[in-house]
Amino acid sequence: MNKFYITTPLYYVNSKPHIGHSYTNIAVDTVSRFYRMKGYDVFFMTGTDEHGEKIEKATLAQGFKAGEEKRFVDDIVPVFKELWQRLGIEYDHFIRTTNDDHIKAVQAVLDKLYKDGKIYKKIYKGWFCTPCETFWSEAQSDDGFCPDCKRRLEKLDEENYFFKISEYQQWLIDHINSNADFIKPDFRRNEVLGFLREPLQDLCISRSKARMSWGIEVPFDKNFVTYVWFDALINYISGIGYPDDVSRMNKYWPADFHIIGKDILRHHAVYWPIMLHALGLKAPRTIFAHGWWIVKGEKMSKSRGNIVDPVALIDKYGIDTYRYFLLR
Numbered sequence: 592m593n594k595f596y597i598t599t600p601l602y603y604v605n606s607k608p609h610i611g612h613s614y615t616n617i618a619v620d621t622v623s624r625f626y627r628m629k630g631y632d633v634f635f636m637t638g639t640d641e642h643g644e645k646i647e648k649a650t651l652a653q654g655f656k657a658g659e660e661k662r663f664v665d666d667i668v669p670v671f672k673e674l675w676q677r678l679g680i681e682y683d684h685f686i687r688t689t690n691d692d693h694i695k696a697v698q699a700v701l702d703k704l705y706k707d708g709k710i711y712k713k714i715y716k717g718w719f720c721t722p723c724e725t726f727w728s729e730a731q732s733d734d735g736f737c738p739d740c741k742r743r744l745e746k747l748d749e750e751n752y753f754f755k756i757s758e759y760q761q762w763l764i765d766h767i768n769s770n771a772d773f774i775k776p777d778f779r780r781n782e783v784l785g786f787l788r789e790p791l792q793d794l795c796i797s798r799s800k801a802r803m804s805w806g807i808e809v810p811f812d813k814n815f816v817t818y819v820w821f822d823a824l825i826n827y828i829s830g831i832g833y834p835d836d837v838s839r840m841n842k843y844w845p846a847d848f849h850i851i852g853k854d855i856l857r858h859h860a861v862y863w864p865i866m867l868h869a870l871g872l873k874a875p876r877t878i879f880a881h882g883w884w885i886v887k888g889e890k891m892s893k894s895r896g897n898i899v900d901p902v903a904l905i906d907k908y909g910i911d912t913y914r915y916f917l918l919r
């Protein structure tokens with residue numbers, strides 16, 4: 592029997608789901624149903640991304656105390672699960688990055704890369720965008736503003752751990768050029784190749800606990816937690832049993848289809864395949880990046896206050912109408 596492993600991104604639980612999240616899950620659910628009808632052994636995974644500075648801040652903003660992040664995320668995860676149930680999303684596994692087996696997998700990845708000499712420590716001087724949870728170099732920063740979201744960046748000058756992604760730049764370019772279906776649609780592949788024309792900077796993969804402690808502890812240095820993106824991307828393998836359940840990993844990996852929004856293309860099409868390659872694992876078959884739901888020309892987001900609530904639309908028009916409208 593042919594297998595088909597398909598994923599949504601993990602949703603960040605600093606706020607409730609809006610129609611953008613539901614669009615991605617409806618698209619993945621529809622593709623999953625199609626493959627099930629064709630007789631494939633489909634594994635459809637979705638879930639939630641629960642670490643990082645934004646969650647730490649949202650916890651306090653919602654009236655919880657420092658250190659109560661787990662209570663905050665435990666409250667909001669059911670809101671996502673209820674919406675998926677309401678929308679008829681038939682996933683096979685819901686992964687949370689605060690699950691013990693995910694935490695173990697992230698630490699196993701860090702340990703392996705550290706022992707293989709792929710992770711080293713140095714002073715990081717540069718910028719960090721908290722809303723995007725993304726590091727930017729001096730050259731990439733827009734005079735202290737985020738080149739992606741245009742918000743003010745935070746200046747960082749601290750010791751951190753780095754992953755030697757620069758060693759894999761040519762491998763990645765060759766992989767993209769020899770696998771036409773690896774990044775879809777084609778204009779997104781060209782975007783990634785454009786980004787790869789500049790030399791890759793090694794990826795900062797830690798945050799000092801003194802600054803931000805809500806994350807997975809770096810196994811070889813308890814003063815640090817793992818950078819939230821490095822943590823979250825590993826869900827695609829931890830969710831199918833990495834590193835212990837070898838037979839399940841062999842059955843489902845590589846993923847056939849990662850569907851994501853265009854804003855997280857670089858994390859998925861640059862960092863993620865390099866992480867996998869460094870671990871001796873295959874790259875996913877296809878990464879498909881869709882566009883955004885926009886309101887009056889702007890991306891829908893909580894901080895912009897232009898959210899459309901899926902539940903209100905379902906109540907008014909019904910589930911099939913809603914699913915059809917978004918996909919159409």
Ligand SMILES: [Zn+2]
Pocket residue numbers: 720721722723737738739740741742
């Ligand atoms: Zn930003």
